[in-house]
Amino acid sequence: MSEKLIPLTELRERKAQPVKPNPEEAPHPDLREELFELEAHGELIVQRVPEPYVEVTTKFGRTKKVPIDHLWHHKSCGQCGHIPGYTTSILWLNRQFGIDYIDPTDQTSCTGWNYYASATSNAVAQLLVMCRNFAAAYETGYYPLIHCGTSYGHYKELREQLVHHKDLRDQVRRVLDKLGKPLVVPEEIVHYSEWVHVMRHRIAERQVIDMRNITACVHPACHYYKIVAEDAIYDPDIYGGQRTATVTALLQALGINVADYSTWFDCCGFGFRHILVQRDFTRSFAVLRKIEVMKDEANPDMTVTHDTGCVTTLDKSQFAAKAHQRRVGVPVLADSQVAALAMGAHPFRVLQLHWHSTDWRPLLEKLGIDWQRHWAEFEDDLAAIERGEKSGLTWEDAEQPILTR
Amino acid sequence: MSVATWSPTKAGHRYAEVPEEIKRQLFEEVKSDPRYPDFLYGCYECGICVSACPSARFYDFSPRVIAQALAREDIDRFYEILMEDIWNCAQCFSCVRCPRGNNPGGLVTLMREVAVRHGLEQAQQALQGYSRVIYKIMLKGNQVSPDMLQPDFFPDWGPWVREFSRNMTAWRKAIPVDTLRNVTDAAWRTDDKTLRELYTIWFETGNMEVIREVDEGLYELLVEIMEEELEAAP
Numbered sequence: 001m002s003e004k005l006i007p008l009t010e011l012r013e014r015k016a017q018p019v020k021p022n023p024e025e026a027p028h029p030d031l032r033e034e035l036f037e038l039e040a041h042g043e044l045i046v047q048r049v050p051e052p053y054v055e056v057t058t059k060f061g062r063t064k065k066v067p068i069d070h071l072w073h074h075k076s077c078g079q080c081g082h083i084p085g086y087t088t089s090i091l092w093l094n095r096q097f098g099i100d101y102i103d104p105t106d107q108t109s110c111t112g113w114n115y116y117a118s119a120t121s122n123a124v125a126q127l128l129v130m131c132r133n134f135a136a137a138y139e140t141g142y143y144p145l146i147h148c149g150t151s152y153g154h155y156k157e158l159r160e161q162l163v164h165h166k167d168l169r170d171q172v173r174r175v176l177d178k179l180g181k182p183l184v185v186p187e188e189i190v191h192y193s194e195w196v197h198v199m200r201h202r203i204a205e206r207q208v209i210d211m212r213n214i215t216a217c218v219h220p221a222c223h224y225y226k227i228v229a230e231d232a233i234y235d236p237d238i239y240g241g242q243r244t245a246t247v248t249a250l251l252q253a254l255g256i257n258v259a260d261y262s263t264w265f266d267c268c269g270f271g272f273r274h275i276l277v278q279r280d281f282t283r284s285f286a287v288l289r290k291i292e293v294m295k296d297e298a299n300p301d302m303t304v305t306h307d308t309g310c311v312t313t314l315d316k317s318q319f320a321a322k323a324h325q326r327r328v329g330v331p332v333l334a335d336s337q338v339a340a341l342a343m344g345a346h347p348f349r350v351l352q353l354h355w356h357s358t359d360w361r362p363l364l365e366k367l368g369i370d371w372q373r374h375w376a377e378f379e380d381d382l383a384a385i386e387r388g389e390k391s392g393l394t395w396e397d398a399e400q401p402i403l404t405r
Numbered sequence: 406m407s408v409a410t411w412s413p414t415k416a417g418h419r420y421a422e423v424p425e426e427i428k429r430q431l432f433e434e435v436k437s438d439p440r441y442p443d444f445l446y447g448c449y450e451c452g453i454c455v456s457a458c459p460s461a462r463f464y465d466f467s468p469r470v471i472a473q474a475l476a477r478e479d480i481d482r483f484y485e486i487l488m489e490d491i492w493n494c495a496q497c498f499s500c501v502r503c504p505r506g507n508n509p510g511g512l513v514t515l516m517r518e519v520a521v522r523h524g525l526e527q528a529q530q531a532l533q534g535y536s537r538v539i540y541k542i543m544l545k546g547n548q549v550s551p552d553m554l555q556p557d558f559f560p561d562w563g564p565w566v567r568e569f570s571r572n573m574t575a576w577r578k579a580i581p582v583d584t585l586r587n588v589t590d591a592a593w594r595t596d597d598k599t600l601r602e603l604y605t606i607w608f609e610t611g612n613m614e615v616i617r618e619v620d621e622g623l624y625e626l627l628v629e630i631m632e633e634e635l636e637a638a639p
């Protein structure tokens with residue numbers, strides 16, 4: 001019996017090896033093949049990923065095409081409503097790289113936040129909200145890039161339901177017919193952080209802010225890699241392929257020291273319903289299970305994540321905890337904001353850091369950014385708006401990096 | 406806490422007065438959802454889902470008990486979960502690392518839908534204070550908007566909310582993204598046609614009936630606005 005046991009040293013050795021998954025052994029069939037089959041039977045249209053795209057590896061070793069150009073920005077209501085620098089940074093990056101994109105007004109949110117919070121909807125309605133947005137993107141010829149982690153996770157789950165349940169497809173088609181829209185599903189559901197991920201070396205080439213003295217903790221977003229896990233990007237060079245590579249790979253490409261902490265798998269505490277009407281849970285979880293653990297184990301200069309709810313929760317939950325002498329005070333940024341900042345985006349015109357509540361000033365100071373000067377510039381913008389000399393900021397005002405090479 | 410109150414097999418007596426056929430009917434409604442077979446394959450009772458679950462840490466809540474009660478069709482326990490537990494779930498789906506392939510968070514979603522559809526009192530309580538969000542999502546297609554960030558609603562977010570509230574109009578104009586600039590009652594500017602399509606979806610899928618169960622007054626208000634908008638369509 002005992003000679004059959006694997007020695008501990010060998011186990012350790014095996015664990016140290018990067019995971020190289022075999023797509024043949026993936027637990028589920030490749031949904032894209034099922035989609036193409038449905039298309040061949042005339043059931044739906046599959047919108048192809050346009051060229052140019054980059055192929056990345058996902059959790060079970062399959063490849064996924066991430067489009068670079070011709071993007072239809074499926075915005076996030078939580079980002080646009082409460083953290084607008086998140087969206088602004090994504091679009092600023094697109095503009096810096098000369099990407100051809102559409103920022104649509106023919107778009108609703110996925111309404112998934114409400115669904116996960118209150119369940120005041122149903123499967124068919126949720127499918128239709130998704131399919132209406134996908135049809136709107138398809139009509140323009142541009143490819144949907146999903147900004148919200150929740151929309152991304154929700155759409156992946158809905159896509160599975162659509163593929164596996166003919167009755168749901170029939171119900172969806174009936175209403176789409178009424179709206180005069182085709183049933184279209186994109187070949188890949190792509191999160192903006194995957195676009196940032198595949199652009200990371202190009203972003204690093206244009207980096208003007210040295211970030212090598214910065215330590216960051218990463219919070220991977222639950223709805224990015226836990227719901228329909230096989231679609232998330234994994235890379236044997238990042239955490240040995242045992243965790244998703246998005247965000248971390250970008251930070252490493254920018255020279256940032258990514259520090260580990262033991263509760264990385266925990267959610268942020270958002271809870272959908274809780275963040276709005278039961279925040280005692282949200283605050284406690286965010287502080288006790290995330291921020292304090294990061295602080296105690298890694299003492300980071302910032303935490304970086306890639307979803308709406310995570311940025312909101314981790315950032316806004318820290319204020320009340322200060323009153324209880326909890327160990328808080330870690331600024332929270334989205335990966336798009338970090339990428340834009342590295343390329344010299346204005347901290348207020350682009351990153352819109354004044355919408356964040358945990359103090360970001362020490363981070364900017366450590367990066368050698370004179371935030372007072374840039375805040376004064378932004379205050380001049382606000383004053384011009386107040387005086388009616390300007391109706392608002394434009395890309396022309398925001399395009400210019402604060403530093404050039 | 407005694408064994409009798411935590412054990413999923415022995416604790417099924419807290420709603421003894423509720424007729425069995427009602428519990429059974431609600432259970433069958435959950436079970437008949439087309440997603441149900443994708444969310445439950447039995448349960449090893451390994452507890453992996455519990456170790457990953459944020460709500461299990463802070464509430465008397467267990468995804469394992471949910472999976473197990475449903476797999477055993479223990480309708481007494483099911484009913485307790487429906488009445489007491491489902492609104493504690495954070496819907497993070499950390500529990501989908503279940504080695505059996507279960508999705509306990511998904512089961513919670515299905516149970517919540519049934520609770521809402523039947524206007525159960527607990528569902529209404531859980532959604533108290535939530536009506537303004539439903540109003541926004543149904544009418545604007547956005548969950549949140551800048552004008553919802555008010556100090557009396559987010560006092561725990563500190564002085565930042567007050568500062569934001571004072572400056573909202575100017576700050577909102579100082580965003581270079583065309584679809585966001587100067588929009589305060591929604592997250593971005595949406596076409597009227599898009600919203601009409603959204604309203605059609607809500608009506609055609611029975612979603613408005615769900616809202617009626619949660620809040621009759623809100624339902625009437627929404628229907629009035631939506632119908633007016635749909636009638637005014639060019």
Ligand code: SF4
Pocket residue numbers: 454457458459460461467468493494495496497498499500501509510511513
């Ligand atoms: S989805 Fe619900 S049950 Fe599952 S881990 Fe998250 S909080 Fe727990």
Ligand code: SF4
Pocket residue numbers: 447448449450451452453454455468469472473502503504505506507509
């Ligand atoms: S992880 Fe799955 S099998 Fe294990 S207790 Fe939870 S539901 Fe049951």
